[in-house]
Amino acid sequence: MAVLQQDHQAARAGSAPRRITPLGVLYLVLFLLGLLAPWVAYPVFLMKILCFALFASAFNLLLGFVGLLSFGHAAFLATGAYITGFLLAEYPGLSPALGIVAGTLGAVVLGTLFGALAIRRQGIYFAMITLALAQMMFFFFIQAPFTHGEDGLHGVPRGELFGVFDLANNHTLYYFVFAIFVAAFALIRRVVHSPFGQVLKAIRENEPRAISLGYHTDAYKLVAFVLSAGLAGLAGATKTLVFQLASLGDASWHMSGEVILMTLLGGVGTLLGPLVGSGLVIGLQHQLAQSALGDWVSVILGAIFVVCVLSFRSGIIGECQRWIARRQQREDK
């Protein structure tokens, strides 16, 4: 696990030429595991984890790297899901890739609108405004005819990718979803480690100071918000393809809460945290749903969450990083 810390050091060393770092090795191992996984575990379950990991990573980009707590990210997930679902269901033969692109763009447009309204407020007010806007979208999705209200969109065809790959095959679809996830993860990683990401960090650490350095911080926050919304939309669009379903559950505030839980559990402000958090939550839901516990699942998840937050506040990955940092300090001495 020492590799996680090395990420920071590699980033800090800056001018050092590119070489193989332990973190690079970890990413490679994870990548290979991702390639092999569908032959060991059920692909749909894995795809569910990947979709939620992407959703949580998008959310974490905003909370972890700008310090903005959005309580309405379900709106972007659902917008991506519904647009993609509607297009693929209404226009059979449409490329699934185009459907996903359209869903993502829809979330980007909505994110620009919501962001412009919400970004001027901070802290709890920002959270409340995003929640209110997301609730508005929820009721819009109930009323709008194209979503089929309470029923949702069922049986969305997965179609053929580039007219070659039949996505009805779970394994084929898995690799498509995996490619989307890897690309999105790489994008988030780049955003965090970019000139733009540096300004975001500065805003997170001390916004008045960033302003006094001449940065128009609202503009930076808006760009980050739109990126986050777009990636959340991408997660929703992909999810529609996996489950062939877009429903109101995607738009409800439970979904906005769940993504917060996943991110905090895994480690807010860490790149791998959301991946670990969503894997854990989805895995637990899956395991507990199969047991005889029934509706107690939510209670148990809640209890686990409380214990985690009380005992390790910075999340699983965050705690690992701190542990490594402490150990390295001792070694330095």
Add this chain to the structure above:
Amino acid sequence: MPSPPIQGPRASGGASATAPILETRGLSKDFRGFTAVDDVNLQVQEGHIHALIGPNGAGKTTVFNLLTRFLPATRGEILYRGKSITRMKSHEIARLGLVRSFQISAVFSQMTVLENVRVALQRPQGTSFHFWKPERSLDSLNEQALHLLEQVGLRDDAHRVTASLPYGRKRALELATTLALEPTVMLLDEPTQGMGAEDVDRVVELIRVAARGRTVLMVEHNLSVVSRLCDRISVLARGRVLAEGDYASVSANPEVREAYLGSEAPESTADEHKEVS
């Protein structure tokens, strides 16, 4: 890569006959009926180190917030080089070269010391919105950043996480970050607040060096710092300018002494107290 000179061209003579670089006319701020700043007319001459002193609650920090548009003024005008900046936005004022610091040390604590300075240097590069570029694209600024850090004695700490620095060094870092912008006017809000005697001396020296060729307006409680550094002093009490002049004339002013003694004694130590009385 040329490093920005910490010591710019000397301001021409500092003659008081020239137009002030920063001026307020009738500047006022009301908070729901309470007037925190009341008809303040300040004139800061180019090249001066100008102090704003006064008892707690006199409105010094509010004046700073008005000057940098962190708060909008209720009435009055703010002029920079004769042009009104009253309605400009905070970040625009910063880009003009009026850069402020804060009462509580304003550093980016989870970033490294080097990154703190670099984030101030990177904006003129015009890539600050480029989320697709690698962080390595900023490495060309490292040399310049290290040079600035060297001037405040932080070069060896460049790769430390800022949170791990002692308080006095954080303030030095803040100064290096401010200098990275090559400001024409530095607005320092209590630069020595909360510091031990040794750190105070260091910071006084840093400000003295950094102020060469620049204009400084500072809020300061520590009167020995003010007497050592400042060319001109404005005393604020209850939102109004009570007196203005050099240290000798201001400290001899009976109204100033009353304002200080009538409220809390000057916040600093007993021997500084003696200096006023």
